[in-house]
Every structure is written in structure tokens, then in C-alpha cells.
Amino acid sequence: MRARARFPPGAACREELQMQTVHRTLLAVLLFVATLAQAAGLRSPGTDPRELNEQLGAGDAPLVIDVRTPDEYSSGHVPGAVNMPVPTVTRHLEEIRQAPKVVLYCNDMRFTRMAEQLLLKSRVAGFSHLEGGLTAWREQGLPLETSLPESTAAAATGT
Secondary structure, X not given: OOOOOOOOOXXXXXXXXXXXXXXXXXXXXXXXXXXXXXXXXXXXXXXXXXXXXXXXXXXXXXXXXXXXXXXXXXOOEOOOOEEOOHHHHHHHHHHXXXXXXXXXXXXXXXXXXXXXXXXXXXXXXOEEEEOOHHHHHHHOOOOOEOOXXXXXXXXXXXX
């Protein structure tokens, strides 16, 4: 039989809590590094949020594509952005190819990376992504619109 180590009352609980804290901290660091790696994995050039905001106010506004779901889009998006969820991007290739400038974005770059891969596989060139996604846009206090995507708004009004 093994002898059990004797700990003062509550010591095992404190040790377990310390290990849980260490594990949570490591998980947070890994998630942060993974997020940075995802953004770094983008092959398109980045567009600074403030630069995009200036372009939207000028006459040379790019086609801004929000690749999130319609629900996410309607909760707040870059002014003038069109909603093209990732699964629908390939249906809009001609529209994207005809635009002189295109900027893709989502919240945290995951959907942006997926949309970018679809466009690259379809041999679409000349697009960029919003650096830091909508998260960076919000953090810089830039304006947001809240509205339904066009197709959803048309279905809701019956037009």
C-alpha cells in the first residue's frame, strides 16, 4: 500500500486552483498566438481601417465586402459594405472582378482568410483585406451601420 502524502487542509485545493490558472493562462496565450498566425497567413495586402474610412468618404471608395453571416452583418458593418457570406463569394466573382478595388473583412480574419482562398483559387487578383478586421475598425472608433443585407431586406419587404 502506498502512503498518502499529508497536506495541510486546503493545500490540495490551492494547488489545483493554481494549476487551473496556469492552464487558463497558457490557453489564452495559445489562442492569441493562433489569432496572430491566422492574420499573418493572409496573402492579400492589408488596408488600414483609417485609410479605408477616408476612402469611403472620398470618390474612390472600394467595393467593401463583409464576409460574415447576415445576422453578424446586420448587427454592425462598415458603412457601404455589401454582405457576401463566405459560402456565396464564388457566386459574385464577376462583380468582384469588375470592381477597381476590393476590401474583404470579417470580425477576426478567419472568414476573411477563407474568402481570400476562394478568390485566389478562382484567379481573382487585386483585392485586399481590412487589417485587424471589424474588431480593429471598432477599436478605432470608426462609424458603423446597422441594416439588413439587401437580399434579406428585399425578402422582408416583399420587393
